[in-house]
Amino acid sequence: MGTRILNFFDGFTSNTTPSTPDVTGSVASPTAITAAGGITPSGFSEEMMYIAGSGGAIDITANPQIVAGTIDGQILKLYGTSDVNTVTLEDGNGLELRGSVLLGANDFIELQWNLTSWAETSRNN
Secondary structure, eight states, rough: OOOOOOTTTOOOOOOOOOOOOESOOOOOEEEBBBBBTTTTTOOSSSSEEEETTTTOOOOOOSSSSBBOOSTOOOEEEEOOOOOSOOOEEETTTTESSSOOHHHHHHOOOEEOOSSSSSEEEEEOO
């Protein structure tokens, strides 16, 4: 009797296609963030938001700084678009960060919702 080597993909089928993240704003037209208003994601499982401070540099004072996620594991990527209209996020008030982060032009942070807060998974700034 011959030996059959099973292929990992034998019998594997998928009814889904990879999804692309929801994108809010753009580099040329970012979402304007206010200190008191904070950040409100769209609620998709993965979202990228291009952001800038509304009318200048802002430090978010809203509590929570980012509105609660809608599903466990939801991913939110925040991409700064301006070195003048920066956005600062602080650890606490709904965020688990490795220290504060100032998002200027081409800076970004990735967060994941854990049913309690947005936890930092990576950053580049």
